[in-house]
Amino acid sequence: MATTSPPRFILAGLSGGAGKTICTLGLCRALARADHAVAPFKKGPDYIDAVWLGLAAGRPATNLDPFFLDPETLRALFLDRARGQDVAVVEGNRGLFDGLDREGSCSTAALARTLDAPVVLVMDCTKMTRTAAAVLQGVAGFEPGLRLGGVILNRTAGHRHREILRESIEHHTGIPVLGTLPKLDPDPIPERHMGLISNREHGGQEEILDGLARVLADNVDLARILDLARAAPALSAPQKPLWPEPAASAGVTIGYVRDAALWFYYEENLEALRRAGAALVELSLLDPAPWPEIHGLYLGGGFPETMAGPLAANVAVRERVRALALGGLPVYAECGGFMYLARSLTWEGRSWPMAGVFDVDTEVCPRPSGLGYVRAEVVRENPFHPLGALLPGHEFHYSRCAAPVPDNLPFALAMRRGHGMHGGHDGLVRANTFAGYAHIHALAAPWWAPRFVAAARARRDGA
Missing domain, CATH: 3.40.50.880 (Class I glutamine amidotransferase (GATase) domain)
Known part of the structure; x- marks a missing residue:
């Protein structure tokens, strides 16, 4: 069976509001500015985040939804859209293990297993130090088959806070700390009742995305993240085509x-x-x-x-x-x-x-x-x-x-x-x-x- 191995990783959070969207936008734009061809993806049905991700990467984003699509079709869609790109970046939704039921069906973790993709966890570290290590240890061992590749520490308060977090996590868990982000105040992209404000209603999106790219490039180890993505294992080619044969023009x-x-x-x-x-x-x-x-x-x-x-x-x-x-x-x-x-x-x-x-x-x-x-x-x-x-x-x-x-x-x-x-x-x-x-x-x-x-x-x- 033919296999292919597109470099890939999934950005996930412990809950909604952890900062994964801002982090994913910044990473996509930073990687694109460094001349990497980025294939952006959004897990779940979200339209607005997907449009922002497409703007950040310079290429339309694709939604990957385990409720709509079976695992083989998800892999086929992912491989189709990631083909020829340097790295695929997938933004999760809600908390990493949050799904439709107690088994976590359709969760970001389930999608990570479907794509055999390493997970980079974005963790809100507000008023937290050593407890972060305990939380990460629980995440790493909660479900078999999860590839937890590293963590980005978000909303850190200063140098001492970051050092205690990094030392505690790496000493107690061995999970790599791939970056530490400061608090961004105010939020660069305001929200309203359906999530982020639409790019069609928010001016200055290029300046916003370039600013996020600078923050991520300055505070996250992009080279280590790319190495993690490139180490993702090969995926089997789908058994059936993603699309039926195109019909003749109907006029x-x-x-x-x-x-x-x-x-x-x-x-x-x-x-x-x-x-x-x-x-x-x-x-x-x-x-x-x-x-x-x-x-x-x-x-x-x-x-x-x-x-x-x-x-x-x-x-x-x-x-x-x-x-x-x-x-x-x-x-x-x-x-x-x-x-x-x-x-x-x-x-x-x-x-x-x-x-x-x-x-x-x-x-x-x-x-x-x-x-x-x-x-x-x-x-x-x-x-x-x-x-x-x-x-x-x-x-x-x-x-x-x-x-x-x-x-x-x-x-x-x-x-x-x-x-x-x-x-x-x-x-x-x-x-x-x-x-x-x-x-x-x-x-x-x-x-x-x-x-x-x-x-x-x-x-x-x-x-």
């Missing part, structure tokens, strides 16, 4: 919105549409300019609430989208895209008109209305998902359908796991439009792209 164009309001897309979803035979064109809901002829429309997630005023003011595009949807154009909308297709969006006490394809209103709440992975059964005919299929996805939304919610809404999904839109259901259907809170991954729903392209072809042909 259809599918538009997808990418602007300051909607921009959450897995690149694999766009690639799947292309491989199914579609040409893609990027569109905006904020620009009043005419659109080219399209045979389908994909509205991803994002933050429509932050752009509610400009979205509402662009009456021509709202009316265009409504007319296309009600006229039978295949439209697929996820989360923020669904919010745009509702009648109105309320945020911070003000209500804004949206496209009005569905007779529901949405409102943004102070706490999450749906958060986590979902599984849903397809219970209504629609162009995109076959009846009876079990659809994996994820949801992360602070908005909800505002009361009163109409009775007998045409839902296509019955939630088996997750919150959904209303009453344990998700996925509203009208004409050839499907809109819901669940985000999907094309490799976990291989029927989605071919069915989308087939619906677009039928639209083109007037069927």
Whole structure:
């Protein structure tokens, strides 16, 4: 069996908020500035961190999600995206062993075993010295098969604090200390209700990333980290191809919105549409300019609430989208895209008109209305998902359908796991439009792209 050995490592933390994202961004940019070709990855469904990682590395990041993809497909996707690069850097999520259940399924540690990748632990050392050694000793021995390659000590208070930490850890555990980082105050990238602020809303990202690179280069042993990555063992080549053979051109164009309001897309979803035979064109809901002829429309997630005023003011595009949807154009909308297709969006006490394809209103709440992975059964005919299929996805939304919610809404999904839109259901259907809170991954729903392209072809042909 053929093997390959891309240099790789995973950045993990003991919990969310340990500083692994800032550390990963700084490492990616520092390695890229040192003329290393960096392949960035984000474990889990996070869109925002992935975009920042892509900016830091100078190459789009890929999400690796053990909930969506089986181990062989994860390895195939990883090897495909890491091919030809000098080093692959994977940012974990939450705590290293935190998963869906008491066994830690879908955890960062589980992904590390799938990729046979060494782990570099980012440890918040606020008000801690020798106890850090005890914690690391527990981490190192907690699960068999974990390659704990070293630790980066974050939020250290000064020279004496760092020396006690380093001596205690290396004496008691033998785990290499690969770096010690000072406290960064204020946080260089502010957060809000869905994590880091979007790069589309935060100016000066290049200066921020270059500053993080300097901090990491000055305080972390990049050479030792590269040596650790290069020592990762060979991975077996996957038994099956990642993608089916590309289809011949279907002669259809599918538009997808990418602007300051909607921009959450897995690149694999766009690639799947292309491989199914579609040409893609990027569109905006904020620009009043005419659109080219399209045979389908994909509205991803994002933050429509932050752009509610400009979205509402662009009456021509709202009316265009409504007319296309009600006229039978295949439209697929996820989360923020669904919010745009509702009648109105309320945020911070003000209500804004949206496209009005569905007779529901949405409102943004102070706490999450749906958060986590979902599984849903397809219970209504629609162009995109076959009846009876079990659809994996994820949801992360602070908005909800505002009361009163109409009775007998045409839902296509019955939630088996997750919150959904209303009453344990998700996925509203009208004409050839499907809109819901669940985000999907094309490799976990291989029927989605071919069915989308087939619906677009039928639209083109007037069927």
